[in-house]
Amino acid sequence: MAESVLKLKINGFVRRVAVSDQETLLEVLRYTLGLTGSKQGCDKGDCGACTVLVDGEPVLACLSLAKRNADKEILTIEGLSGPEGPHAVQDAFDNAGAMQCGFCQPGMILSAAALLERDPEPDDEAIRHALSGNLCRCTGYTRIFTAVRQAAGIEADRKGVDPRPAPAPPVDPKLP
Amino acid sequence: MSDKKKRDQGGADIVKGKASPIHGVDLPGGDVIGRPLRKADGLDKATGLALYTDDIQFPDMLHAKILRSPLPHARIKSIDYSEALAMDGVVDVMVGSELPIPYCVIPWTRDETALCTDKVRFIGDGVAAVAAVDEATAIEACKRIKVDYEALKPILTIEAAKQPPEDEAIHVGNRRGNQHKYVDLSFGDLDAGFRHSTSIAHDDYYFHGTTHAPIEPHCAIGKPEPGGQLCIISATQVPHYLQRELARVLGMAQQNIRVIQPALGGAFGGKSEPFDLEFVVAHLARKTGRPVKCLYTREEVFYSHRGRHPMAMNFKVGLDDEGKIQAVRSKIDLDGGAYSSFGLVTTYYAGQLLTGPYDFASYGFTSTRYYTNKPCCGPKRGHGSVQPRFAFECALDEAAAGLGLDPMTVRERNTMPRVATTVNGMRVQSNGFLACLQAARKASGWDEKWGKLPRGRGIGVAGSMYISGTNYPVYPNEMPQSGVTVQLDRSGRALVLCGASDIGQGSDSMFTYIVAEELGIEPGHVRIVSSDTDLTPVDLGAYSSRITFMAGNACIDACRRLRKLLLEAAATALGQSAKRLRLAGGYAVAVDDTAVSLPMQEVFRLAEAENGTLSASGWYNTPLLGGEYRGGTIGSSPAYSFTCHVAEVDIDLETGELRVPKVWVAHDCGRALNPVIVEGQMEGSTYMGAAELMMEDQDFYPADHAAPGLHLGPSLLDYPIPTSSEVPEFEALIIESLDPEGPYGAKEAGEGPLHSTIPAIANAIHDAVGIRLKTLPITAAKIWRALQETH
Numbered sequence: 021m022a023e024s025v026l027k028l029k030i031n032g033f034v035r036r037v038a039v040s041d042q043e044t045l046l047e048v049l050r051y052t053l054g055l056t057g058s059k060q061g062c063d064k065g066d067c068g069a070c071t072v073l074v075d076g077e078p079v080l081a082c083l084s085l086a087k088r089n090a091d092k093e094i095l096t097i098e099g100l101s102g103p104e105g106p107h108a109v110q111d112a113f114d115n116a117g118a119m120q121c122g123f124c125q126p127g128m129i130l131s132a133a134a135l136l137e138r139d140p141e142p143d144d145e146a147i148r149h150a151l152s153g154n155l156c157r158c159t160g161y162t163r164i165f166t167a168v169r170q171a172a173g174i175e176a177d178r179k180g181v182d183p184r185p186a187p188a189p190p191v192d193p194k195l196p
Numbered sequence: 197m198s199d200k201k202k203r204d205q206g207g208a209d210i211v212k213g214k215a216s217p218i219h220g221v222d223l224p225g226g227d228v229i230g231r232p233l234r235k236a237d238g239l240d241k242a243t244g245l246a247l248y249t250d251d252i253q254f255p256d257m258l259h260a261k262i263l264r265s266p267l268p269h270a271r272i273k274s275i276d277y278s279e280a281l282a283m284d285g286v287v288d289v290m291v292g293s294e295l296p297i298p299y300c301v302i303p304w305t306r307d308e309t310a311l312c313t314d315k316v317r318f319i320g321d322g323v324a325a326v327a328a329v330d331e332a333t334a335i336e337a338c339k340r341i342k343v344d345y346e347a348l349k350p351i352l353t354i355e356a357a358k359q360p361p362e363d364e365a366i367h368v369g370n371r372r373g374n375q376h377k378y379v380d381l382s383f384g385d386l387d388a389g390f391r392h393s394t395s396i397a398h399d400d401y402y403f404h405g406t407t408h409a410p411i412e413p414h415c416a417i418g419k420p421e422p423g424g425q426l427c428i429i430s431a432t433q434v435p436h437y438l439q440r441e442l443a444r445v446l447g448m449a450q451q452n453i454r455v456i457q458p459a460l461g462g463a464f465g466g467k468s469e470p471f472d473l474e475f476v477v478a479h480l481a482r483k484t485g486r487p488v489k490c491l492y493t494r495e496e497v498f499y500s501h502r503g504r505h506p507m508a509m510n511f512k513v514g515l516d517d518e519g520k521i522q523a524v525r526s527k528i529d530l531d532g533g534a535y536s537s538f539g540l541v542t543t544y545y546a547g548q549l550l551t552g553p554y555d556f557a558s559y560g561f562t563s564t565r566y567y568t569n570k571p572c573c574g575p576k577r578g579h580g581s582v583q584p585r586f587a588f589e590c591a592l593d594e595a596a597a598g599l600g601l602d603p604m605t606v607r608e609r610n611t612m613p614r615v616a617t618t619v620n621g622m623r624v625q626s627n628g629f630l631a632c633l634q635a636a637r638k639a640s641g642w643d644e645k646w647g648k649l650p651r652g653r654g655i656g657v658a659g660s661m662y663i664s665g666t667n668y669p670v671y672p673n674e675m676p677q678s679g680v681t682v683q684l685d686r687s688g689r690a691l692v693l694c695g696a697s698d699i700g701q702g703s704d705s706m707f708t709y710i711v712a713e714e715l716g717i718e719p720g721h722v723r724i725v726s727s728d729t730d731l732t733p734v735d736l737g738a739y740s741s742r743i744t745f746m747a748g749n750a751c752i753d754a755c756r757r758l759r760k761l762l763l764e765a766a767a768t769a770l771g772q773s774a775k776r777l778r779l780a781g782g783y784a785v786a787v788d789d790t791a792v793s794l795p796m797q798e799v800f801r802l803a804e805a806e807n808g809t810l811s812a813s814g815w816y817n818t819p820l821l822g823g824e825y826r827g828g829t830i831g832s833s834p835a836y837s838f839t840c841h842v843a844e845v846d847i848d849l850e851t852g853e854l855r856v857p858k859v860w861v862a863h864d865c866g867r868a869l870n871p872v873i874v875e876g877q878m879e880g881s882t883y884m885g886a887a888e889l890m891m892e893d894q895d896f897y898p899a900d901h902a903a904p905g906l907h908l909g910p911s912l913l914d915y916p917i918p919t920s921s922e923v924p925e926f927e928a929l930i931i932e933s934l935d936p937e938g939p940y941g942a943k944e945a946g947e948g949p950l951h952s953t954i955p956a957i958a959n960a961i962h963d964a965v966g967i968r969l970k971t972l973p974i975t976a977a978k979i980w981r982a983l984q985e986t987h
């Protein structure tokens with residue numbers, strides 16, 4: 021089997037990895053680079069848990085050969101949040117209670133982020149359509165739709181939800 | 197959504213005056229409990245940081261693959277793995293004879309071995325396993341193992357399983373041929389009940405097979421540790437039972453086996469017993485001295501199954517002149533697949549869990565489970581009672597129609613009392629079913645819709661009841677069903693240790709809320725360590741909707757011990773009576789003067805100085821429950837949840853295409869500790885039920901096919917689960933009946949809200965087009981055919 025050294029631009033950084041011809045992008049991300057946020061649910065393009073953004077578009081990493089992604093901009097769930105904290109979509113998913121087992125969420129969140137990039141105020145039909153390649157088995161999607169609407173600012177946050185992370189414990193200088 | 201929440205405050209009356217040994221009865225102010233807080237692990241999962249089993253790597257780790265049977269029923273004559281073992285990169289190979297001790301999650305029905313020893317019983321049964329330097333090598337090595345089979349006639353249907361076996365029984369030596377379990381129970385005077393009935397519905401129904409299809413495939417890692425210990429990291433929802441069965445089968449001391457369950461990517465009952473890969477990685481790790489990982493393919497997930505049993509059901513329901521249920525009689529045959537799994541319990545549940553939410557005085561069921569040469573069935577969300585609930589609720593509508601009664605009215609009229617003992621001896625102490633019916637009736641606009649929508653559109657209702665944990669653990673013992681240890685840290689943090697499995701339902705979050713409520717600290721200052729058998733007190737696992745009720749009570753128990761010490765310390769420091777203090781929002785504060793307060797961190801330190809290191813364990817065990825007859829404990833639970841679904845359907849009269857625009861689900865969860873999580877469980881359950889009715893079908897090629905016993909399509913494309921485009925709209929209506937023994941009154945919410953989805957949609961189809969479809973799934977083709985026949 022042929023092997024080559026590949027330059028992949030992942031989450032803003034160029035990574036050089038040795039890949040064989042038949043290795044998928046998902047295998048390289050998960051097992052070579054340790055970016056395990058992208059999940060493998062079926063390994064045949066049915067579930068969408070492996071979704072990453074390639075040049076801003078959702079791509080099934082389990083069906084994409086690694087070597088075909090040379091010189092492209094790849095964004096995984098790990099790259100979506102930064103030093104300033106979680107991305108608005110990640111925060112909205114947490115806030116709306118869209119998360120149960122969480123296994124489909126990295127792919128789902130990236131699909132939602134890509135949707136909001138190209139359509140900042142999607143209607144319900146557009147949301148349903150954009151996420152239809154990402155299977156969720158826990159939620160019935162209801163709260164996922166809410167999360168996307170919240171991230172887009174179309175729907176207000178549920179009242180009474182605590183901001184996260186919680187404030188640090190009060191420090192009393194008198195304490196030993 | 198919380199403004200939509202319907203409260204059934206009337207339920208509190210049953211609490212009054214009852215002294216219970218359980219702390220749940222006294223309700224705190226609800227600083228945390230009852231609020232829509234975020235989950236403890238939400239951001240970890242949203243940012244991709246949460247580690248699931250396959251995300252974990254160890255140095256020098258090997259990869260295992262299991263060679264699976266291509267035949268549904270055959271004797272193994274010989275296995276030659278010499279060529280595989282000689283391959284470059286192959287480290288070891290194992291076969292069934294190396295681990296011949298049989299296992300089963302239910303200790304009375306151990307009929308399965310890690311890998312097959314003498315015969316294979318379904319396509320996909322494990323025969324040998326390879327450990328290699330990488331997965332590709334292991335797959336290639338499996339292809340080079342030569343297995344010589346002697347094919348036997350496969351038994352693929354219930355009808356075939358009832359006949360004397362042509363070649364041999366699936367389990368040779370089983371004295372009832374291919375019959376696995378038979379239960380026949382009867383309560384009250386059935387003959388008199390049917391004599392007093394003026395409208396009797398009597399029909400055959402069939403519930404097909406469906407599977408869990410969690411998005412995370414099963415995965416396990418075995419890791420040898422110094423001193424002859426073995427660590428198994430697995431995507432399991434029952435670490436404790438897995439530890440026990442691993443020890444037995446591997447012939448090791450239980451204390452030398454550590455089971456860790458990392459973040460889990462969905463389970464729904466599909467990971468609630470030991471699976472072959474766990475034994476395989478444990479044994480191969482022990483043999484090779486290296487960590488070994490095995491990850492199922494999606495196809496293997498479909499074949500490992502343990503999902504919903506297909507059931508052929510005959511139901512007879514009799515109503516008197518006033519629409520009161522007089523008698524219910526069922527005969528149910530279960531298609532169990534190749535092994536036992538939880539099947540003994542399933543066989544009972546198929547009858548035992550039908551005696552609510554309606555009150556009736558005579559009831560009988562005959563339930564028989566058969567072995568067939570197909571993947572083994574087991575517990576799927578709503579274990580055992582989802583199938584008969586479909587038949588019962590359809591039959592109830594049929595019988596009500598005979599009297600010209602509105603389906604909503606007949607259900608209201610038959611609702612059991614708030615406090616009751618069912619005909620088969622189940623103790624019910626809280627019951628919000630009537631409030632569920634009323635909430636769903638109002639929200640759905642039932643009165644304006646039922647019988648009044650244009651042809652093709654319809655509305656239907658159904659009800660159900662489900663257990664909050666089972667009274668008895670799967671192995672008999674007198675120890676607690678759940679234990680929780682809470683440690684307090686002088687930094688101001690609390691650490692919770694519990695064996696309970698968070699499988700996405702939110703049990704870790706539940707501990708967070710309880711500790712924050714009880715000890716007055718911020719939820720963000722509670723740390724959870726769960727489901728690690730080395731570190732946590734035993735909890736029996738995530739099954740039977742038991743964790744909130746049992747581990748929740750255990751957690752309150754632990755917290756109340758610590759709370760007492762904290763209140764004493766704060767009282768001394770503030771010069772107040774402990775009774776005049778509250779612990780809330782990070783402070784101990786005087787109730788009548790909020791200026792008098794102390795940060796909890798300081799209270800922790802004072803209490804630690806006074807009492808030593810702060811830690812307490814709490815536990816929960818069920819009271820003695822259940823009817824005085826053989827099997828009377830199966831299905832007995834400390835509390836029962838109640839559900840009502842109303843569904844609307846829209847049928848294309850030309851094509852038979854079924855759309856379900858909206859489903860209302862009203863669920864009595866006792867008390868919603870976090871309404872967002874409860875609503876999430878209600879919506880997820882309803883989604884799963886709707887999918888089972890509309891599209892899902894775990895089925896296999898028949899005996900006369902070229903490949904009998906082969907799965908019709910073991911992929912997430914061929915086994916369709918609803919996408920975001922197809923899913924109905926849901927409206928969740930929380931009903932709180934405040935159970936006197938539940939933690940803060942809480943009962944289950946994870947499984948109950950699935951049951952009545954299915955008959956509610958089936959009844960809505962009847963309202964829409966006047967046809968009664970009794971065989972699931974209800975596809976467009978079936979509706980179209982029925983529409984042609986009625987023309």
